[in-house]
Amino acid sequence: MSNSILQIKQISGHSGVAPGANSGAGRQDYTVAKLIDVTTCIGCKACEVACLEWNGYPFRETQFDNTYQTMPDLEWNYYNLIRFNEHTHADNTFQWLMRKDGCMHCADPGCLRACPADGAIVQYTNGIVDFQQDNCIGCQYCVTGCPFDIPRFNPETKKVHKCTLCSDRVGAGLEPACVKACPTGCLHFGSKDDMLDLAEKRVAQIREHTSYKDAGLYDPQGVGGTHVMYVLHDTNNPEAYGGLPKDPRVPWMVKLWKGPLKWLGNFAIVAGIAGTVMHYMRFGPKEVHETQKREGDRP
């Protein structure tokens, strides 16, 4: 049962179709999504704790630098971080912007495109992008490929980690741990269609009942849409939420490197080998005839 929910769609570093991909039996007509309504986030960090507990990681040392950001950044064993941003509006009014940061589970994942290792990154048909540390070679190309700066490297094990969207829970028919822990109902989980629907209603509600007339959904199409989406107070300014890119895309240099350059290089190698074979067929070897040696001998 759980296997039918986690059907492989594509894997990294693999030529041809991934083994077991789209094998029919569990083909799905829906994908999953998490919807984060930042307008109802109170910054309680319950999701951070739930994430640590479910994944079995220890709580980290907190730091104090006169802000609420007591956890400075995502870490290899800290997939889920509330980013606290003190935002000053044009009219000098002040607002807390709190955003739950973590992997966006892109439909076109830059991490997977960049990864050279066979099966180190897996995208399931339900939209979840998951790292398989057994296959990871620690090259960190995924870090370069990710437009959201998500994957984190563990220098001891030389492996990279990030939010799994609780693929182990979702595979068993449960919601992600963070969603279960959230006390305000700011986190939602379901099919992507349902979440889009919910987001639309929520955005309409915000626009109607508050002064946030630019409230909207963040589901960036530059990466094919994402399976973690935000409802923002102001969609025109995602950067204000601690570096959420306005138009995220897989870096063009990554596309160039993983696309045309690879084919060009492979072609050049094959052409080089073919060239030597053709030279041999046309001209053959250089042989030194030992019998001529006497004539050429010095007196």
Next chain:
Amino acid sequence: MTESRAAIRRYTMAERLGHWFAAFVYIYPLLTGLAFYSPHFFWLAVMLGGGPTSRFWHPWVGLLFAASLLWMLGEWGADMRITDADRQWEKAINHYIRNEDDQLPPVGRFNYGQKVFYWVMLFAGTMLLFSGLVLWFPEVLARQAHWLLLLAIFVHVGAALISIGAFIIHVYMGTAMVRGGFTSIVRGEVSPAWAKEHHRLWYDRVTQQAAQTPPKS
């Protein structure tokens, strides 16, 4: 004269061992590098102990390759300098390609093509070394500096492809095309006829030296 038929020493044991060490420490990073380069080659890493193992050893063995190039510079640097004789030879290189060797001007211990191969390898090896060092520890780079990583990848892949092109020609010539060359880098000896045919100036030099020093036995 009897000595003129005896085999001529072309490479000392140290030169031959050094050469095959270089060959080994080039080929290992080449194969593992190709695995990282393209999914079509990833099976190479699987054959060589798996992705993580390959990634661990690739840079270390690459360092040895760079070291072996430096060693060659010490050992062969003087022989590899391009001379006027080489420039004459280069003008006639089409004859070499068409196996019309009788129409070629004489050359020394190495011909122009062999010298260019060495300098291309040294150039590519240097580029591979410096770009490789950047790629070895990406974690020290801030995320904003990751474009540097992409730049290093382009340099690394470009240099690798240049070296592969040179290497294909080198292996082809050393095994299939120039008969006697392969034995020379394994056993260290060539026949006088071979030496005269391919490296006339070098042949003249070593035979004159031999004539001046009385035979040992």
